Amino acid sequence: MFRNAFLLATAGLALSVAVACGGDDGDSLDFDGPPRDPARNVPADQIGLINIIPAGSDWYVGDNNFVFGITNSKDEPQGGAEAVATFYDLSNPDSPRAVYSAKAVQSAPGVGKEVQHVHAGGQVHVHGGEDSDRVGYYVPVKFDHPGKWGIAVEGKLKDGTQGLDNIGFTVFEKANIVAPGQPAPKSDNLTKNDVTDIREIDSGTPPNDMHDVKIKDAIAAGRPLVVVFSTPAFCTSRFCGPVNEEVEALRENYGDRVDFVHIEIWRDFDKGLMNPTAREWLLWPDGSLREPVVYAIDKNGTVFNRWEGPVAANIMDLSVKAIAEGATR
Numbered sequence: 035m036f037r038n039a040f041l042l043a044t045a046g047l048a049l050s051v052a053v054a055c056g057g058d059d060g061d062s063l064d065f066d067g068p069p070r071d072p073a074r075n076v077p078a079d080q081i082g083l084i085n086i087i088p089a090g091s092d093w094y095v096g097d098n099n100f101v102f103g104i105t106n107s108k109d110e111p112q113g114g115a116e117a118v119a120t121f122y123d124l125s126n127p128d129s130p131r132a133v134y135s136a137k138a139v140q141s142a143p144g145v146g147k148e149v150q151h152v153h154a155g156g157q158v159h160v161h162g163g164e165d166s167d168r169v170g171y172y173v174p175v176k177f178d179h180p181g182k183w184g185i186a187v188e189g190k191l192k193d194g195t196q197g198l199d200n201i202g203f204t205v206f207e208k209a210n211i212v213a214p215g216q217p218a219p220k221s222d223n224l225t226k227n228d229v230t231d232i233r234e235i236d237s238g239t240p241p242n243d244m245h246d247v248k249i250k251d252a253i254a255a256g257r258p259l260v261v262v263f264s265t266p267a268f269c270t271s272r273f274c275g276p277v278n279e280e281v282e283a284l285r286e287n288y289g290d291r292v293d294f295v296h297i298e299i300w301r302d303f304d305k306g307l308m309n310p311t312a313r314e315w316l317l318w319p320d321g322s323l324r325e326p327v328v329y330a331i332d333k334n335g336t337v338f339n340r341w342e343g344p345v346a347a348n349i350m351d352l353s354v355k356a357i358a359e360g361a362t363r
Contacts, residue, residue: 055347069132072120072188072198082196083107084115084189089170090342091324094209095177101141101170101343104189107197113142113167113259114192121175124182124202138171138187141346143276170344180207193293210318211327214340215363218261218331220250223297223311238266242278244285244296249311252293253335260284260350264326265300265313277326278346284354291358299325330354336363 077362087103100119104112117138122130177183186200224235226245235245244262252259262281267361278296285294299316301307308323316323328336330353338361339353 035175052335069120069142070118070188071132072118072135072186080197082199083195084112084187084191084199085109085189086185086189086199086201088185088201088203089344091203092210092318092342093177093183093203094206094213095180096209097174097176097214099172099339099341099345099349100175100185101172101341102185102187102343103170104136104187104191106195107190111167111169112189112191113140113169115140115171116190117171118188119171119173119175120186120188121177122184122186122200123179124184125179125181130184132186134175136175137172138173139349140169141172141344142169143280143344143346160343164359172341172345172349177205180205212315212329212337212340214337216337218249218253218329218335218337219301219311219314220253220335221248221297221311221314223249223295223309236266236296237298237300238278242296243280244278244282244294245263247293247295249295252295253331257293257332258291258333258338259295259331260354261295261297261315261318261329261331262326263297263299263328264265265298277328277345280345280350281328284350288358289353292354299323330357332357332362334362338363 076228083106085105089101089103090099093100102119104115104117106112118135119138120135121133123133181204182202183205184200184202186198188196188198190196209216225248226232226235229235232241232245236242242265247259249259249261260281262278264278268275268279281294281296296307297311297315298309299312302310308317312323315329316325316327324342326343326345328341328350330340330350332338338357341350
């Protein structure tokens with residue numbers, strides 16, 4: 035594991051250099067420059083005060099939206115933190131090499147004041163009001179080779195606690211599921227016109243309004259689209275419903291130029307029957323699947339961007355705005 039190997043390889047150096055170099059113990063975690071190699075200058079008393087938890091898994095050679103959660107020393111989720119992430123090449127595990135650092139941006143799906151949303155059928159659904167500490171942190175990164183990589187995160191929590199944590203992960207040669215730059219599958223997904231009860235294709239309460247369009251038809255018509263794969267009623271991460279709400283918020287802003295589609299993961303949850311469209315897009319070679327995942331597809335039917343995990347509108351907006359204005363991959 036990177037956490038163990040990395041700390042063993044650098045802990046002594048971190049402790050010996052801490053007095054000479056000091057740590058970034060100011061009021062913020064400002065960053066502007068080359069990789070900062072945080073494990074080599076963090077004070078010893080900041081190690082172990084935060085934990086990071088990757089919230090995605092399909093990292094591959096090329097551009098990625100890396101997402102992680104932050105918890106405190108009691109493993110309690112932490113929103114409102116400042117975080118700088120440094121990525122390490124672990125080709126030589128005895129000498130981790132810092133290659134890229136960047137500020138992470140908080141993504142808080144469903145967090146904020148409660149807002150009433152009226153669905154097409156007249157049902158009133160309250161958006162917002164979610165736990166403000168159950169969030170993710172996104173940072174863009176480009177991996178140039180497959181293999182073992184690591185991430186070290188310097189975080190400052192809302193209560194002022196500063197700490198460092200790191201963890202290892204695998205970068206694949208190719209993406210395991212549909213990824214940016216690839217043609218979007220021309221799925222013949224079920225819409226509300228194909229079922230007698232909308233709850234057959236939407237487990238949300240109430241169901242959302244993103245079941246009007248078949249993916250194959252949007253692609254054939256040259257319409258950009260956003261596709262969210264999630265199961266609000268059965269999502270173990272508890273992010274599916276809030277992520278759906280964030281996509282619905284984007285639909286209100288871009289729905290005249292972009293089609294929006296929600297795909298349930300399960301056709302029949304009790305029987306373990308997976309939705310064929312979910313299988314087409316999200317099934318890993320080993321037969322596993324992760325959710326939620328959101329895709330932005332350009333007018334040419336090419337995947338423009340992709341987000342795993344707890345993604346909010348602030349993270350997706352730039353890409354959705356781009357495809358709405360005709361940008362292509």
